[in-house]
Amino acid sequence: MTAGARIAGLTIAAVGLTTPPLHPQAPADPLTPLRPSGDLVAPYFDGWYVNVDGSFTLSFGFMNRNTEEVVDIPLGADNHIRPARFDGAQPTHFPPVSYGGFSGRRERGAFAVTVPADLADQDVVWTLTHAGHTYSVPGRVRSPAYELSREPAGLGSLPPAIRLRREGVVATGREGIRAPGQSVRAHQGLILTIEVRDRGEQVPESRFRSRSPVGIHWVKHQGPGSVEFDRERQTVDEDDWGEVRTMVTFREPGEYVVRVRADNFRSPDSGFDYQCCWSNAYFPVTVDP
Numbered sequence: 388m389t390a391g392a393r394i395a396g397l398t399i400a401a402v403g404l405t406t407p408p409l410h411p412q413a414p415a416d417p418l419t420p421l422r423p424s425g426d427l428v429a430p431y432f433d434g435w436y437v438n439v440d441g442s443f444t445l446s447f448g449f450m451n452r453n454t455e456e457v458v459d460i461p462l463g464a465d466n467h468i469r470p471a472r473f474d475g476a477q478p479t480h481f482p483p484v485s486y487g488g489f490s491g492r493r494e495r496g497a498f499a500v501t502v503p504a505d506l507a508d509q510d511v512v513w514t515l516t517h518a519g520h521t522y523s524v525p526g527r528v529r530s531p532a533y534e535l536s537r538e539p540a541g542l543g544s545l546p547p548a549i550r551l552r553r554e555g556v557v558a559t560g561r562e563g564i565r566a567p568g569q570s571v572r573a574h575q576g577l578i579l580t581i582e583v584r585d586r587g588e589q590v591p592e593s594r595f596r597s598r599s600p601v602g603i604h605w606v607k608h609q610g611p612g613s614v615e616f617d618r619e620r621q622t623v624d625e626d627d628w629g630e631v632r633t634m635v636t637f638r639e640p641g642e643y644v645v646r647v648r649a650d651n652f653r654s655p656d657s658g659f660d661y662q663c664c665w666s667n668a669y670f671p672v673t674v675d676p
Contacts, residue, residue, distance in 0.1 A: 424456035563667030612639025
């Protein structure tokens with residue numbers, strides 16, 4: 388990521404906290420004291436990438452301003468994306484997060500949508516309604532300040548590679564990879580498995596780049612009930628591909644999506660605030676009674 392891209396990433400945070408309606412990215416007064424519960428959940432547009440085929444990938448995240456309340460907003464009138472062709476990829480589960488710093492309560496890059504080149508002039512708008520507040524945010528390729536870089540960061544960091552099985556399709560970045568659907572009974576454990584690899588590059592003039600451990604974080608992305616992981620956070624410290632697995636248990640029947648984030652945030656040139664470097668994978672699961 389270039390210095391300009393880092394500045395753009397910080398600009399995104401600042402704009403997100405100050406942009407007035409029509410489509411605010413956050414509450415009108417973001418400096419009001421945080422509350423344990425009853426506060427808003429707001430969608431965020433994190434930026435866009437240009438793809439080699441001429442399409443564009445739009446990255447979205449969210450902010451849950453509650454310090455304790457975990458909010459679930461099902462897909463529908465209170466949680467939708469327009470145009471409708473892009474609806475359904477967004478989370479329905481919004482836990483509070485705290486990554487530190489000025490904008491550390493934001494969950495960045497929770498999902499992404501890819502827009503064909505011929506639709507680049509059209510906004511992709513995500514709307515959330517909760518606790519009496521409705522917020523909409525446009526994903527907008529026309530905003531050059533929101534352009535994100537796929538180039539290596541200052542010391543060579545890149546989003547880790549992620550695949551579902553050996554010799555499988557390799558994915559990187561926010562759009563990630565989607566696993567085939569699986570099914571399991573409620574209260575019965577299901578093993579989810581991925582393989583990951585650090586893919587950072589050695590910068591010629593730097594002596595500090597070395598292989599970075601890959602951090603793994605499993606989260607509920609969509610679904611009606613509680614989800615438990617036997618290993619919610621893990622670390623892969625391998626020279627090549629390393630396998631990661633967790634057992635997930637669903638407490639209620641329904642349709643779920645589990646997201647796993649693979650990151651190299653231990654590297655000094657990586658982190659949420661830099662919009663670098665992590666990749667997603669998504670596991671749809673049907674839970675039967």
